[in-house]
Amino acid sequence: MSRKIKYSDEPLGDLRVIPDFLPSPEELAFREESVKVTITLSKKSVSFFKEEAGKHHTQYQRMIRQLLDAYVDSRQKAA
Numbered sequence: 001m002s003r004k005i006k007y008s009d010e011p012l013g014d015l016r017v018i019p020d021f022l023p024s025p026e027e028l029a030f031r032e033e034s035v036k037v038t039i040t041l042s043k044k045s046v047s048f049f050k051e052e053a054g055k056h057h058t059q060y061q062r063m064i065r066q067l068l069d070a071y072v073d074s075r076q077k078a079a
Contacts, residue, residue, distance in 0.1 A: 046060070053060035 041064075049060040049063050053063050056063075
């Protein structure tokens with residue numbers, strides 16, 4: 001990166017403003033209130049989530065929690 005950038009005074013063409021779509025830092029730091037529960041799951045379900053979590057470099061418990069949250073959200077919208 002030792003080369004200097006040469007800027008020119010060329011027209012930029014048609015420009016448009018894109019609305020800010022990123023969440024605010026407050027939204028990113030938000031954590032939903034959680035409750036610890038004990039649940040017994042089938043071995044095949046846990047194996048599936050562990051395998052998928054490994055592929056995506058995340059925690060299998062987080063995947064299960066997100067699945068349940070998505071289910072609740074869809075049922076609440078349908079009601």
